[in-house]
Amino acid sequence: MTGSFIENLSEILIGRTAFLGMGNVDRGDDGAGMALAQKLLESGISNVFLGGTNPEKNLPSIRDGGYDTVFLLDAAHMGAEPGSIAILDAREIQSTFPVVSTHKISAGMLARLITEGNRTSVWLIGIQPETIAMGRIGLGPIVEKTVTYAAQGIEKLMALQVVRPQELVCI
Numbered sequence: 001m002t003g004s005f006i007e008n009l010s011e012i013l014i015g016r017t018a019f020l021g022m023g024n025v026d027r028g029d030d031g032a033g034m035a036l037a038q039k040l041l042e043s044g045i046s047n048v049f050l051g052g053t054n055p056e057k058n059l060p061s062i063r064d065g066g067y068d069t070v071f072l073l074d075a076a077h078m079g080a081e082p083g084s085i086a087i088l089d090a091r092e093i094q095s096t097f098p099v100v101s102t103h104k105i106s107a108g109m110l111a112r113l114i115t116e117g118n119r120t121s122v123w124l125i126g127i128q129p130e131t132i133a134m135g136r137i138g139l140g141p142i143v144e145k146t147v148t149y150a151a152q153g154i155e156k157l158m159a160l161q162v163v164r165p166q167e168l169v170c171i
Helices: 005-012 028-042 055-063 090-096 107-115 141-160
Strands: 017-022 048-052 069-075 085-089 121-127
Touching (some): 005 141, 017 055, 028 141, 085 090, 085 141, 090 107, 090 121
16 A cells, blocks of 8 residues: 555545454563554544454454454564554455464454455554563553554544445446
8 A cells, every 4th residue: 555554544444444453462562453452442432342362252243243344453573663554455464464473363364254255344454563572561662652643543534434335236
């Protein structure tokens, strides 16, 4: 995707939307997705799920929730500078993060399970961690700044969101 995080997000934030925070809060910056989800909850955004290291526990609620768009929120090793943020679509998630994960199910597998058999669009908002050392509680300052930036952008766009009508097919 080209453009800024907010510009890209504004293009794909369509319809009924859910957010699923993922990651291990006991591994420093690996808790970025959970921290972002918590900030969204605190701002009053609905349809935010806290998956932690077991995001699959939310799968039934998400699959049966009638969501047009689902955002997975997670730390993502992208080979970028710590605190970098990226948005990946379901195909990119599955090819980039097929099976390796610090939680029980990978983002790639989760995306496949959510999209399988329905029209839900799944995206990953990934934040490059600085460290995911076990026993390091809390985010580092660089990643914390990115989480705050992302939360403020999502909050702003959700407040402005106009549900776009789905394409109609006439028979």
